[in-house]
Amino acid sequence: MTARIGVVTFPGSLDDRDTQRAIRVAGAEPVALWHKDKDLKQVDAVVLCGGFSYGDYLRAGAIARFSPVMDTVIDQAKAGLPVLGICNGFQILTEAHLLPGGMLGNDHLHFICRDQKLRVENADTAWTTDYEAGQEIHIPLKNMDGRYVADRRTLDELEAEGRVAFRYLDFNPNGSLNDIAGITNAAGNVVGLMPHPEHAVESLIGTGRTDGLPFFTSILKKLVNA
Amino acid sequence: MSKTPLDTVDNAAATPDVELPWAELGLKKDEYERVVEILGRRPTGAELAMYSVMWSEHCSYKSSKVHLRQFGEKAPESDALLVGIGENAGVVDVGQGYAVTFKVESHNHPSYVEPYQGAATGVGGIVRDIIAMGARPVAVVDPLRFGAADHPDTKRVLPGVVAGIGGYGNCLGLPNIGGEVVFDACYQGNPLVNAGAIGVMRHEDIHLAKASGAGNKVILYGARTGGDGIGGASILASETFDDAKPSKRPAVQVGDPFQEKLLIECTLEAFAEKLVVGIQDLGAAGLSCATSELASNGSGGMRVTLDDVPLRDSTLSPEEILMSESQERMCAVVEPDKVDRFLEICDKWDVIATVIGEVTDGDRLEIFWHGEKIVDVDPRTVAHEGPTYERPYARPSWQDELQADDANKLPRPATGEELKDQVLKLVASPNQASKRWITQQYDHFVQGNTVLAQPEDSGMIRIDEASGLGVAIATDGNGRYAKLDPYTGAQLALAEAYRNVATTGAKPLAVSDCLNFGSPEDPAVMWQFAEAVRGLADGCKQLGTPVTGGNVSLYNQTGEAAIHPTPVVAVLGVIDDVARRTPVAFQEEGQLLYLLGDTREEFGGSAWSQVVHDHLGGLPPKVDLERERLLGEILISASRDGMIDSAHDLSDGGLIQAVVESALLGGKGARLVVPDGLDAFTFLFSESAGRAVVSVPRSEEVRFNDMCGARGLPAARIGVVDGDTVEVQGEFSLPLTDLREAHEGTIPALLA
Numbered sequence: 005m006t007a008r009i010g011v012v013t014f015p016g017s018l019d020d021r022d023t024q025r026a027i028r029v030a031g032a033e034p035v036a037l038w039h040k041d042k043d044l045k046q047v048d049a050v051v052l053c054g055g056f057s058y059g060d061y062l063r064a065g066a067i068a069r070f071s072p073v074m075d076t077v078i079d080q081a082k083a084g085l086p087v088l089g090i091c092n093g094f095q096i097l098t099e100a101h102l103l104p105g106g107m108l109g110n111d112h113l114h115f116i117c118r119d120q121k122l123r124v125e126n127a128d129t130a131w132t133t134d135y136e137a138g139q140e141i142h143i144p145l146k147n148m149d150g151r152y153v154a155d156r157r158t159l160d161e162l163e164a165e166g167r168v169a170f171r172y173l174d175f176n177p178n179g180s181l182n183d184i185a186g187i188t189n190a191a192g193n194v195v196g197l198m199p200h201p202e203h204a205v206e207s208l209i210g211t212g213r214t215d216g217l218p219f220f221t222s223i224l225k226k227l228v229n230a
Numbered sequence: 231m232s233k234t235p236l237d238t239v240d241n242a243a244a245t246p247d248v249e250l251p252w253a254e255l256g257l258k259k260d261e262y263e264r265v266v267e268i269l270g271r272r273p274t275g276a277e278l279a280m281y282s283v284m285w286s287e288h289c290s291y292k293s294s295k296v297h298l299r300q301f302g303e304k305a306p307e308s309d310a311l312l313v314g315i316g317e318n319a320g321v322v323d324v325g326q327g328y329a330v331t332f333k334v335e336s337h338n339h340p341s342y343v344e345p346y347q348g349a350a351t352g353v354g355g356i357v358r359d360i361i362a363m364g365a366r367p368v369a370v371v372d373p374l375r376f377g378a379a380d381h382p383d384t385k386r387v388l389p390g391v392v393a394g395i396g397g398y399g400n401c402l403g404l405p406n407i408g409g410e411v412v413f414d415a416c417y418q419g420n421p422l423v424n425a426g427a428i429g430v431m432r433h434e435d436i437h438l439a440k441a442s443g444a445g446n447k448v449i450l451y452g453a454r455t456g457g458d459g460i461g462g463a464s465i466l467a468s469e470t471f472d473d474a475k476p477s478k479r480p481a482v483q484v485g486d487p488f489q490e491k492l493l494i495e496c497t498l499e500a501f502a503e504k505l506v507v508g509i510q511d512l513g514a515a516g517l518s519c520a521t522s523e524l525a526s527n528g529s530g531g532m533r534v535t536l537d538d539v540p541l542r543d544s545t546l547s548p549e550e551i552l553m554s555e556s557q558e559r560m561c562a563v564v565e566p567d568k569v570d571r572f573l574e575i576c577d578k579w580d581v582i583a584t585v586i587g588e589v590t591d592g593d594r595l596e597i598f599w600h601g602e603k604i605v606d607v608d609p610r611t612v613a614h615e616g617p618t619y620e621r622p623y624a625r626p627s628w629q630d631e632l633q634a635d636d637a638n639k640l641p642r643p644a645t646g647e648e649l650k651d652q653v654l655k656l657v658a659s660p661n662q663a664s665k666r667w668i669t670q671q672y673d674h675f676v677q678g679n680t681v682l683a684q685p686e687d688s689g690m691i692r693i694d695e696a697s698g699l700g701v702a703i704a705t706d707g708n709g710r711y712a713k714l715d716p717y718t719g720a721q722l723a724l725a726e727a728y729r730n731v732a733t734t735g736a737k738p739l740a741v742s743d744c745l746n747f748g749s750p751e752d753p754a755v756m757w758q759f760a761e762a763v764r765g766l767a768d769g770c771k772q773l774g775t776p777v778t779g780g781n782v783s784l785y786n787q788t789g790e791a792a793i794h795p796t797p798v799v800a801v802l803g804v805i806d807d808v809a810r811r812t813p814v815a816f817q818e819e820g821q822l823l824y825l826l827g828d829t830r831e832e833f834g835g836s837a838w839s840q841v842v843h844d845h846l847g848g849l850p851p852k853v854d855l856e857r858e859r860l861l862g863e864i865l866i867s868a869s870r871d872g873m874i875d876s877a878h879d880l881s882d883g884g885l886i887q888a889v890v891e892s893a894l895l896g897g898k899g900a901r902l903v904v905p906d907g908l909d910a911f912t913f914l915f916s917e918s919a920g921r922a923v924v925s926v927p928r929s930e931e932v933r934f935n936d937m938c939g940a941r942g943l944p945a946a947r948i949g950v951v952d953g954d955t956v957e958v959q960g961e962f963s964l965p966l967t968d969l970r971e972a973h974e975g976t977i978p979a980l981l982a
Contacts, residue, residue, distance in 0.1 A: 015580060016488050018403030022678035025695075054676075056401045059488025112982075115396045115671045144675045146400070203675040208809055209692065210675045 007032045007227035009220075010047035012077070014039040014068050018055035019090065019202055026202035027051070030220030032227075039071040048227045049086035049130070050077055052093025054146075054200055064107060064149045065095030074100055086130040086223055087194045091147055094186070094196030103187055103196045104162070105154030110147070111179030119211040120145035120199050121173040122185050126166050129192040130226055134218035141215035143199035145177055145185075150198040152180035152187075162187055170197050236548075237275040238602045246272055255282035261617050268611045276597065276604040279549040280518040280612050287784055289515050290616030293750035294782045297760050300767035301777040308776045310739045313436060319359045319429075320778020321436055322740045324804040328693055329433050330701050331363040334373070334426035334744040334800045336783035340483070341423035345390025350398035350485040352425040354557050357402060357490065358511035361497050362560065364437035365429025368677060369691050370399050372409035372425055373705045373744070373798045377418030379660035379980050384413070387421050388668075388981060394485075395425070396671040401487035402494065405680045406672035407689025409705055410798075413660045416709065419788035424744045424781075426800050428703055430693045435501060439510040440527035441563045444591035446507055448524070448532060449569070450517075451576050451583035452493050452559040456542035459483035459516070459555025489558040489581075496579035497560060503575070505568045512559040518552045518612070520561040521587075522595055525609035528563075531594045532609070534587035548599040563589060623756035633714060635847025637833040642911050649910060650962035652842055654972050656915075657890050659841040662883045663976035664894075681808045685891065687730040687879050688803070690811055698807035704730035705801075707746075708882065709794030710835040711850035716758040717765035720797045721853045724769045725919050726881050727801035732862030733879045733922055735812045735869030736803030741770050743780035743799050748792020750784045758795035759784075766797060772855045775801065810869050816896030816925055816951045817875040823900060823949040825885065826861060826938070827921030831912050837883040838915040857920040857943075864943050865922060873930040873937070880921040885948075886914040886956075888923050890969055893956055899966055901957045902949035910961050913948075925951055 009027045011034055013020045024034035035047050039057075044050065057068035068074065074096070081087045081102050089097035097103045110116060119142050124135040135141070154162070159182055162168050170186035178198070186197025201216025203209075242248075252262040255278065265273050265281045273281060287293060302315060312329055313321035319333035337352025353370060360367045372395050377384050399406055404427070441448065500506055508528065510520045517539070525532040536548050542556070564572050569585065576583035590596075595612070597605035643649045656662055665685065674683040681700055682690035688704035706726040712719025724741065731738045743766060748755040770777050786793045805811060833839050834848030868874040876896070878888040889900050904910045926934050938945035957963040 016401070016491055018401075018491075018676050019678075022676070025678055055403065056488060056491075059401070059486070061488070114393070115400055115673075117670050117673050117675070146673045146675060148400075200675065203678055206678075208681055208811075209678060210680055 007048045007224050008035050009223065010035045010037040010044055010050045012037045012039060012050065012052055012073055014057035014071060016056045016059055017053055019053040019200065023051050023053040023202045026205045026220050029205045030217060030224050032220065032224045037073060039073050042072045042076045044076050044080065049223050052087065052089040052096050054091035054093065057092055057096065065092060065099040068096045069099035078102060081194050084191065084193050088131050088219065089196035090200055090202065091198055094198055095149065097194065097196040102194050103189060104158045105152055107149050108151040108153055109149050110151055115148045116177050117146040118177060120177060122170045122199060123173050125171055126169045126188060129169060129188045129195050131195045131219050131222050132169060133226065134222040140173060142211060142213050143201055143216050144203040144210055145199040147178065147198055150178035150180065152184045154181065165190065169195055236599065236602055236604065238604055239274055239606045242274045243271045248272065250275065250278050252278060252282065256286055257282050261285060264617065269607065274604050276548050276552055277607055279553050280522065280605065283515040283518050283553050284522060284612045285616040289519060291782055292617045293619050293621050293784060294759065295618060296620055297763040300763055304767040304771040305776045306771045306774045308774065311776050311778060315777065315779050317363065317438060319363050320740065320742065321363060322778060322802060324701055326694060326697060326699050327432055328699065329431050329436060330428060330802060331360055331365045332426065332428040332703065332742055332800065332802050333359055333779050334424055334705065334742045334798060335781040336744050336746060337423045337425060338420060338746065338783050338786055341391050342387065342421050345387045346394035347484050349391040349394035349423050351483045351557050352423055353395055353398040354485050354490050355513045356425045356427040357404065358513065358560065360427045360429035361494055362437065362439060362509050362511045363429060364435040364501055365431040366498055367404055367427055367429045367494065368679065369407045369428045369689060370404045370426065371407060371689060371703055371705050373707060374409065375412045375414065375417045375422035375796065377421065378415045379413040381418060383418065385981060391423055392668050392671050398485055398487045400673045402491050403676045405674050405676050405683065407674060407680060407683040407691065408703060409684065411665045411668055414709060414794065416794045420786040420793050422746045422796060424798050426705055428701065437501065437506060437509050439523055440508040441524040441532055441589045442528040442530065443507060443565065444530050444589055446563050446565050446589040447569050447585045448534065448587040448589065449562045449564055449572060449583055450539060450559065450586045451562065451581055453486065453489050453556055454540045454542040454582065455551055455554050456556045457546055457550060457554065460550050460553050483555050483557050485557050492579045492581050493558055493560060496575050496581050499575050500572055503571065505564055505572045506562050507565060508563040510561050512561060514555060516552065516554045522609040522612040524561060524563060525595045526613040528589065531590040531592040532587055533590050534597045536597055536599045538584055538586045540582050540584055548604055621750050621756045622753045623760050624753040625757050626754035632847055633849055637836060637839040637845055637848040638831050640833065640839060640843050640845060646961035649914065650964060653886050653914065653964065656837060656841050656883055657887060657969060658972035658976050660976055660980065662837055662887055664974045665977060666974065667977045667982060681811055682734055682813065686814050687733040688736065690734055690736065690805065690808060692808045698809055700805045700808035702731045702734050702736035702803040702805060703800060705798055706730065707796050707798035708835065709796040710846055712762060712797060713794040713846065714835050714848065714850045716761035716795045718850050718853055719795065720762040720765035721769040722850060722919060723797050723799040724766055725853055725855065725858045726879065727799045728773060728775065728858055728862060729879045729922065731801045731803035732865045733812065733877045735810050735866055736805040737866055738775055738801045738803045738862065740802050741775045741777045741799060743777060743797060745780065745782045746786055746793065746796040746798065747784055748787035752792065755792050762795055762797045766799065769855055773859060812869045812874060812877045814878045814892050814895055815876055816892050816898040819898055819951050821875060821925040821927050821951045822931055822947055823951065824924050824926055825921065825946045825948045826864065826924065826943055827857065828918060828944055829908055829912060829916050829921065830918045832916050832918045836915065836917045851917050851919045854920055860941060860943055861920055861922060864938060864941060867937065868924065868934060873934045874924040874926055876925040878923050880923060882917060884915045884917050885923060890956060890973065893966060894970055894973060898951050899953040899955045900949055901952050901959065903959045905946045905948055910958060
């Protein structure tokens with residue numbers, strides 16, 4: 005048996021097909037989910053992919069958070085459904101308060117697309133068990149609003165509880181506090197990050213590295229072994 | 231406030247003496263008289279609006295089409311061409327049942343006025359051309375030219391253009407995989423913002439812009455129509471109808487990439503369900519263009535009720551609605567029993583869609599407003615029978631003097647130390663410097679099929695995951711070469727783009743072009759244009775790569791000063807398996823460097839002459855297209871058979887520029903030896919065409935040499951990949967760290 009992993013398409017989602025491919029490459033079955041549909045089709049996990057949902061008008065992720073599909077995602081995530089938010093998906097997760105903090109415009113005010121070096125800080129979440137803590141990886145990054153911010157208490161809490169999942173190394177591409185690239189909730193089932201692991205699953209494509217594949221193999225193992 | 235009565239067809243017939251503002255709308259007197267002759271009466275205001283915009287230079291190619299015909303007349307036999315010139319974009323067969331459509335267009339003037347929106351809507355327009363052929367857009371490229379890098383206005387224009395391209399293209403989910411950024415004072419008041427796009431479909435999915443089948447419905451969908459992008463229409467509107475309303479509307483359109491993304495998805499879904507008989511995007515000339523082109527390419531006529539067009543501004547006059555260039559709109563022709571399903575798909579994507587008319591069995595395009603007929607024309611006369619000019623052209627008086635000012639006689643570096651200084655200066659010059667600060671503002675990765683992106687020689691996209699089939703595209707142009715000799719300059723642009731595609735391992739198949747020139751009313755400019763078109767058409771014939779479509783941008787001049795003639799050429803290629811692609815970066819230490827082709831003393835128009843001497847004169851490098859073809863075949867064979875691990879085309883900046891780029895990208899240095907028969911300066915800086923530098927694993931050296939020898943391609947071993955310096959034996963050595971600082975520091979320092 006394999007796992008069924010849902011990928012939500014909002015109007016303006018861009019990496020939905022890429023994410024479905026990454027799920028396939030990892031050996032799981034991707035399931036397309038639609039923003040107007042509350043039904044999650046009984047998937048075992050959900051990925052909120054990158055893009056500009058609803059044009060990112062108002063604020064990145066702010067409108068998507070109120071879509072019908074998110075009502076169900078929010079309820080089920082609180083009940084333990086594994087959810088991964090990539091880039092715009094991360095922004096939606098913070099807007100939905102499934103993850104703390106929020107995202108502002110990059111400090112240099114430009115869109116930035118680069119092969120970004122990261123350190124895996126937490127290899128115990130639902131989406132990171134195939135990494136080792138401290139492992140250094142390269143994952144493509146591309147965003148306009150990627151500057152992670154939170155109040156001091158939240159930051160201290162995230163750091164103290166080991167909930168900073170990924171940190172930028174060598175170069176902070178957007179001015180994120182504490183070089184934070186991604187975080188997890190306390191339960192470890194909800195993870196959000198700005199870089200795009202779905203763009204790093206094939207050796208020929210993109211930067212030519214496969215450092216993003218463990219996201220999808222981690223969740224597959226967890227679900228299949230469950 | 232009183233309104234003059236609606237100018238209906240009946241009214242026009244009854245009031246032959248009413249004066250219309252044809253001159254303000256850009257028509258010449260004889261053009262207006264021709265409209266009257268065609269109609270047998272004076273045109274209505276709405277008809278005048280349509281003729282004036284469709285007969286403009288931009289839409290009718292009236293100055294250029296007598297020359298552009300050569301692309302058809304000289305077109306080489308090609309099995310690959312599925313749809314040629316004349317449709318929204320050409321379509322090329324790339325095998326395995328796939329077809330690829332691609333095109334390059336200009337958005338020069340708007341981008342100078344309003345850099346962000348001008349560039350953004352340029353991307354939007356070219357992408358809609360691709361969708362209109364039935365294809366899913368898979369990549370964009372952006373050849374850009376600006377004034378001097380250190381001119382204060384460049385800092386206004388360039389960041390806005392780059393942010394606009396990124397802001398729009400990134401939001402559409404299209405990887406930006408190639409293009410150019412060139413600086414030259416000649417583009418100061420006339421930046422060139424060209425935009426190219428590629429789309430992929432199956433052969434059976436090709437769609438055309440034609441309205442056939444009486445009773446079929448015409449559906450306008452996408453954004454509401456507003457007052458943006460109306461040029462002369464506001465003159466007409468304010469003079470004819472209501473002089474109390476604001477007459478000046480923004481002439482530059484405003485883009486909404488989110489709306490366009492929805493338009494892409496709902497159009498492709500409608501295509502997939504085979505709901506669409508004909509389709510046309512709304513770009514220049516808006517509804518005037520879409521309705522007249524759809525009707526004239528089909529078998530019947532068309533009746534349109536303009537009242538049904540969804541408006542952003544309810545005060546728009548019918549003339550303004552016909553001329554509006556509001557972005558993100560398309561027009562589809564759909565059979566009556568499929569209309570409901572089409573509207574359902576639009577609703578799913580929250581796209582507004584409205585039936586505005588239907589195909590008739592007559593041959594007239596009739597448009598109604600408030601129940602009255604305001605347009606009654608033969609659509610062919612609007613769309614295809616515009617004026618044609620045989621504009622006078624003459625070789626400029628200064629051409630001989632320019633060519634006599636020989637760059638080969640400029641003072642050359644005498645010592646190794648001087649060579650080294652000039653190398654550093656070259657790789658740090660704005661045109662030769664790394665453009666990473668610009669290209670990192672574009673998404674390269676989205677869609678997950680990008681195999682190569684800038685600064686590679688060509689962008690490459692995988693189109694079939696199972697077989698690895700891919701396409702490559704390169705765009706090139708060199709206004710300096712073309713100024714010295716437009717015929718040769720156009721061929722050099724073609725040769726470079728062709729070579730760039732072959733360098734990555736792909737087989738060149740077809741050409742699109744964007745021809746940027748000054749005013750056609752200047753005989754010298756017209757001569758440059760005529761020569762460039764002739765050169766390109768001859769070149770394409772010889773290389774066997776047909777021109778599938780393109781775009782002409784004239785009037786790129788401020789006062790008397792025209793830009794350099796700048797034909798930008800895009801070459802599309804195919805590769806059977808993207809796993810065999812060849813990158814620019816050096817891969818492994820110890821591999822042997824080979825220089826392919828002949829190096830001559832050719833410095834006219836060179837980067838060296840510009841950077842070191844601020845000089846433009848002499849003759850551009852010679853073109854030998856048979857050699858280009860041979861070089862291409864060798865590069866493709868070597869890639870397919872695994873004989874080379876890196877390859878880089880030699881063009882502006884010559885060999886040293888190419889070696890430095892390969893070294894910096896690979897993080898590995900090189901030791902070079904000047905081959906027999908060449909001096910170090912010519913070896914490093916000459917810009918002879920038909921050359922590339924490749925790295926060959928030692929195990930492949932014999933096989934590679936044998937292949938070049940057997941095919942008659944000169945191949946000289948010039949060194950080895952090694953260390954962390956670029957060293958020219960007996961001359962100088964430069965650490966990669968110094969080269970990197972010089973090469974990568976320039977653009978951020980000027981623009982960030």
